[in-house]
Every structure is written in structure tokens, then in C-alpha cells.
Amino acid sequence: MATPPDRDRLGEFDIIARFFAPLATDPASLGLTDDAALLHGEAGKDLAVTTDTLIEGVHFLSSDPAETIGHKVLAVNLSDLASMGAEPMAYLLALSLPEHDPAFRSADWLGSFAAGLQQLQEASGATLIGGDTTGTPGPLAITITAMGRVPEGQAVLRSRAREGDLLYVTGTIGDAALGLRLLKDPSLSGDWNLTDDETRFLIDRYRRPQPRTGLARVLRHHANAAIDLSDGLAGDADKLCIASGLGARVDGRRVPLSKAAAKACKSDPSLLPALLGGGDDYEILAAIPEDRARAFEIDSQRPGVPVTAIGSLHARLPTQAEFIGLDGEPISLERRSFSHF
Amino acid sequence: MATPPDRDRLGEFDIIARFFAPLATDPASLGLTDDAALLHGEAGKDLAVTTDTLIEGVHFLSSDPAETIGHKVLAVNLSDLASMGAEPMAYLLALSLPEHDPAFRSADWLGSFAAGLQQLQEASGATLIGGDTTGTPGPLAITITAMGRVPEGQAVLRSRAREGDLLYVTGTIGDAALGLRLLKDPSLSGDWNLTDDETRFLIDRYRRPQPRTGLARVLRHHANAAIDLSDGLAGDADKLCIASGLGARVDGRRVPLSKAAAKACKSDPSLLPALLGGGDDYEILAAIPEDRARAFEIDSQRPGVPVTAIGSLHARLPTQAEFIGLDGEPISLERRSFSHF
Numbered sequence A, B: 001m002a003t004p005p006d007r008d009r010l011g012e013f014d015i016i017a018r019f020f021a022p023l024a025t026d027p028a029s030l031g032l033t034d035d036a037a038l039l040h041g042e043a044g045k046d047l048a049v050t051t052d053t054l055i056e057g058v059h060f061l062s063s064d065p066a067e068t069i070g071h072k073v074l075a076v077n078l079s080d081l082a083s084m085g086a087e088p089m090a091y092l093l094a095l096s097l098p099e100h101d102p103a104f105r106s107a108d109w110l111g112s113f114a115a116g117l118q119q120l121q122e123a124s125g126a127t128l129i130g131g132d133t134t135g136t137p138g139p140l141a142i143t144i145t146a147m148g149r150v151p152e153g154q155a156v157l158r159s160r161a162r163e164g165d166l167l168y169v170t171g172t173i174g175d176a177a178l179g180l181r182l183l184k185d186p187s188l189s190g191d192w193n194l195t196d197d198e199t200r201f202l203i204d205r206y207r208r209p210q211p212r213t214g215l216a217r218v219l220r221h222h223a224n225a226a227i228d229l230s231d232g233l234a235g236d237a238d239k240l241c242i243a244s245g246l247g248a249r250v251d252g253r254r255v256p257l258s259k260a261a262a263k264a265c266k267s268d269p270s271l272l273p274a275l276l277g278g279g280d281d282y283e284i285l286a287a288i289p290e291d292r293a294r295a296f297e298i299d300s301q302r303p304g305v306p307v308t309a310i311g312s313l314h315a316r317l318p319t320q321a322e323f324i325g326l327d328g329e330p331i332s333l334e335r336r337s338f339s340h341f
Helices: A012-023 A027-032 A066-083 A107-124 A175-184 A196-207 A213-222 A233-244 A259-267 A269-277 A290-301 B012-023 B027-032 B066-083 B107-124 B175-184 B196-207 B213-222 B233-244 B259-267 B269-277 B290-301
Strands: A037-040 A045-055 A087-098 A127-136 A141-151 A166-170 A225-229 A247-251 A283-288 A307-314 A321-324 B037-040 B045-055 B087-098 B127-136 B141-151 B166-170 B225-229 B247-251 B283-288 B307-314 B321-324
Touching: A012 A027, A012 A107, A012 A127, A027 A037, A027 A127, A037 A087, A037 A127, A045 A066, A045 B087, A045 B141, A066 A087, A066 A107, A066 A141, A066 A196, A066 A213, A066 A225, A066 A283, A087 A107, A087 A213, A087 B045, A087 B141, A107 A127, A141 A213, A141 B045, A141 B087, A141 B141, A166 A290, A175 A196, A175 A259, A175 A269, A196 A259, A213 A283, A213 A290, A225 A233, A233 A247, A233 A269, A233 A283, A233 A321, A259 A269, A283 A290, A290 A307, B012 B027, B012 B107, B012 B127, B027 B037, B027 B127, B037 B087, B037 B127, B045 B066, B066 B087, B066 B107, B066 B141, B066 B196, B066 B213, B066 B225, B066 B283, B087 B107, B087 B213, B107 B127, B141 B213, B166 B290, B175 B196, B175 B259, B175 B269, B196 B259, B213 B283, B213 B290, B225 B233, B233 B247, B233 B269, B233 B283, B233 B321, B259 B269, B283 B290, B290 B307
Parallel strands: A045 B127, A087 A127, A127 B045, A247 A321, B087 B127, B247 B321
Antiparallel strands: A037 B045, A045 A141, A045 B037, A087 A141, A166 A283, A166 A307, A225 A283, A247 A307, B045 B141, B087 B141, B166 B283, B166 B307, B225 B283, B247 B307
16 A cells, blocks of 8 residues: 655645744744744844844765754854854744655654754754745755844944953864764774763854853953854864954964864864864853953953963954964964865 | 856845845944844834745746746835734845755846845835845745834734624736736636736736835724735635635625636636635735724825725624625635645
8 A cells, every 4th residue: 555655744834833842931922823023122132133044065974963953053153243243032933844855744753853953952942933934956055144132232243352461262173073084984983092081072162053152141241353163173263354454373283172172183283273273162262451351351250161271363464364283383374274165 | 177166155144234235224223234233122012023935936936037926025015014003114035045956046046036035125114134045945935024013002903803794805806816827827818818917917916016105004093904915815814704704795796806807708718716725815805893984995095005895704604705696696616725834
């Protein structure tokens, strides 16, 4: 007996009601049943708005679990809000599901994808307020638009760094770039002498970036400028330099590496430039006035965000970041950033 | 001598600077150079936010001109804002350009696409404030998130229609559904006895929907409820009925048809149900209290939006729209709406 082909394939309105309406806990969403969401204006607050698209095979791998895909697409948007000093409030989800593959319309896949969103929205305070679900003849593609609130005039821009500011970076750099390499070639794990736990750690850093939402308030209080690291530390540092009209000197030896990344670099020292120019860190690079540096370090401890001073900003230098290596000489970076374009 | 393969292929930052930065005329955009846009909060105003994705081969045809694609993706979002009674303010553009086809990265294509956006943003008052540009192994895909302002508490929802309200529709219905058929099978033009101008008119209605932005204020003043017609009059009327808990009786003979659509229906009377259940009208269906009907009609003349009373809303009926035909009997609609899912 033939099984009806659409038996396990859920329709658009079933999907919204079953998997996405439970994420729409704010009245602004109007239950995901109207033409638009409706946010109340708030005097004395600015609204930061950002949008990012992730596409299967470009920004994540076909083999990535649905749950980490849901997590990642929200995380990369929340990372932009954090670097602006904004508190996450709401997001819209535009989901394009491949027509050719019924797996993407199964309760398994959708439930897992929604669970990835759910965990991060609970951790961050942002809720789903709207969206669009469509079929596509192409790969899975997801666009999220996220909104966050900032007290009026306190948003942290890329362009306001000043001469003499110290450059701080959160967390560790390059883990995601290594995780992506490990997913593409599992034999590297042995080449780099990594334990299974270390391999899993690096892969998880690629699949499940942690937006630095907890640092938003600290950045508002102390940072002159900040940028989130999506395309690679070197290239994103260049962007901050260009926007602020300053040059940066970064001590490559101070760039914080995880234990796993340090081990991989020890096995293969040629990896270091790849870590500095690799994407998907979703850490934050911030310009902190020298007299605020100590307070910034202390205040970052409360949300539990590790921060490391890696360099400083200078006028009368080319508007880019120069990385100094172990030998005191500039590190040559063939690729300063990772392009998804 | 070999031509460099990427000679005419523009990079991400070139594209943004050359084609999209000129659309970002509001300081909120921060020149499209920061992690997020920054809107000032406004007391006494609510913010309507909507997102819609258009995909090549699903929501528009590969043969559609770049300029009408740019127009359409902004128009469908502005249509959602209009039906909520919101004044367009800003939008974000997430653009996924096919990697396999360099035409999409040419100045020709991008210039034409941006011109489509430009014309509509000048007509509507919305400006580009942010976005994301990426490559995709799939078809051209575009997601716009649009934002509009509404005086606090005055947004027009789907769910507030009341017993006895009259149902009005703007413009004419079904043109876009016929235009799509004509694009897929040009010989229909002869079957339907259409002139070249009439054929072009119907195709233009499919490619270049006109959002009813001018009606937003009139809807706020007079409508109990409204919905924009994206998936077909019948199906979208059902959605308004369900949201408001009422049934609708619609006089099919009163549904406004353009001269070209009326001519096609005369040649082939079986087309009528397809017009009522076809998508892409981007007109507005509104529920107007009977004692406001005359004022609604008069006030709609100022922005030049034609409105037609086509039915009324009733309790104690199933929550759907029943269409009455020429013979006084219900019209049987096999397909009540067009699904892109």
C-alpha cells in the first residue's frame, strides 16, 4: 500500500501554530497571525535593528543538526546587538524550506530547529514577533532580523574609537575556524593531537556561537567603539580602524586562544594566521579608553565574559590592524577575513 | 589574453557602497557601515514590523526584470504596513545573490534592482537602513524587513471586525493572477482577446504591485479591521473572518475587475474562481462600520485609492467568506488561496 507522499509533510499554518507560535510570547507578536508585529514606542530608548542570512552550504553545513542551525542564526544577530550595547528584545524569522526534501517539513527537524531558537531566546530575552515561511527550490536559507533597546544616545558604534584606546577582545579567537576544518576533514583531529573533547569543543564553537549579550551594558559604560567578530579578527579590526580613522597595533602573542586551539597551533604553527583571519568567532572587539581599562575588566567579570587586551589604537598609522608575531615582526596575513560572498 | 574571470563581478563592499549606500539617506542607517541600524524611539508611536521573502521561481520569474524584482520585494512589505495603518519609515534588505551566475553581480543588474527600490522608497517615504549581502548556491532570494509608525493604539488589526461591518476592497482583483498566466503562456493573450496594452497591464500588475500606502491614514480613521491581499481574496478574507470570529458574505458580482480582467473573464467565464483565489493582488480588504462607509469612500478619494463595497460580516455564520455568483448561488472555489509553500 502506498503511503500518501505528504503524510509527514506539515503545511505552513500547522508549522507556525505548532513550532513557532510557542516562541511568540510577547503580545507584540499578535500571535503571529496579523500582517505585522506591533511594538510600543519607548521614549528615551533607541532601537538597534540588524539582519543576517544563513544559507546551507555557505554559513553552515548540511550535516549540522537542526538545533544548532536554529541557535546559530539567532546567535549571529544577537552578537550584532551586543556589540552595539543593545539589550535583545525581539526578532523576526524568514524561513525558506527546501521543496525537494520533506525532512525539513518533518516534526523532528522543525521541533529541533525551534528548540535551538527557544534556548537562546530564553537566555537572551528576545522573543519571536513575526516572520515568513516559504518553500524554495534552493538550499535551506534563514534570515533573522533582530531588534534591541539601548538607552538614548548610548549605542556603541564602530566609528568612535580614539587615539590611545586599548583594544580588547572577548573569549578566544579562531576556535570556529578550526571547528569548520575539523568538520570538513576529521583526520585533522589526529594531526593536531586533539582529544575527542577538544575536537567536540572546537566543532561546537563553529556550530553554536555564544553571543556576548551579557556584555552589552558593560560596553555602553566603558567602550568608545566595538564591533562583533563575524568575518575574522584581522578583517573586522580593519573595519573598526577604517570607521574610526585610526590604525591598530595588535600583539599576536596576546590574542587569546583556547586550550584546544593552542594545541592545534603547537602541532602546526602555520595555523595561526588562519585563526586571525578566520570567521565565525562571534566574539567582540572593543576600544576602551586607557583610564577605563581596569573598570572594564572588573565589570566584565559580572556577566562572566573573559576579556583580554591585545593592542592599541593610534593616529598617523594606516587605517588597518597590524599583528605583531613572536619574533616582534608583523605577521603576514594572506587572508584577513572570511567572505561568504 | 585571458580576461580575469572576476573582472565584471563586483565585491560585497563595492556593491554596498555603489548601489545601496545611496538608498540609505536616513542617519539611522549609520551609512550601512555598522553592526546594526539605530532608530530613535518616539513616544506616542507604535512600530509595525513585517518581513517577507521573495525567491526566484517561487515569487517571481527568472525572466522578470531586476527593476521590477526590486520594486516587488519592497512593495509586498509596504502592503503589510499599509493594511496595519502604518506609515512606512525604514527597511532592511537581506540579498542572496546566486554564485553561479555573474549577471547578478554586474552593475547592470544591481543598478536596475536598486532603481526599483529607489523609486518605491521615494514614493513611500521608507529608506534603507541596513541589510546583509551574501552569495548562495541556490536561486536569487531577497528578504526585506520593513518598519512603519502608527499613532499609539491606532493600528488596524485583522481581528477587530464587528458584526454588520461592510467589506471593502481596494483597486481591482485578479489582475496579477492573469498576468502570471500570461507570462507562463503568452498564447492566452489571443484566447482572451486582449490588446497588447491590456496584456502588458496585467503582466505589470503581477510584476509591479502598488502598495496602498496612501490609504494607511484612512484605514486608521475608519476601519475596524484590515488585511492585505497577498494569497488571494478568498483565502485572505477567510483569515480576516477567522481572526475576527465572523462569517462574510461577498457578492461575487461586485468584486471589482479591471477592464482587461473583465475581458478575459468574458472570453473564459471559468476564470472567475481563479481570480478570487489567485495571489499577488496586494490590494487591501477592510471591514468598515456601516455608519463610516460614506466617509471612508470620500476620504479614500484624496490619496486616489478606488474602494468598492463587496460584502458584509455576520455572526452565526461559519468563519469564512462565502462568494455569491451571478445566479445568486455560492461560487464553488476549488482553490481559495495561492500558496508559495
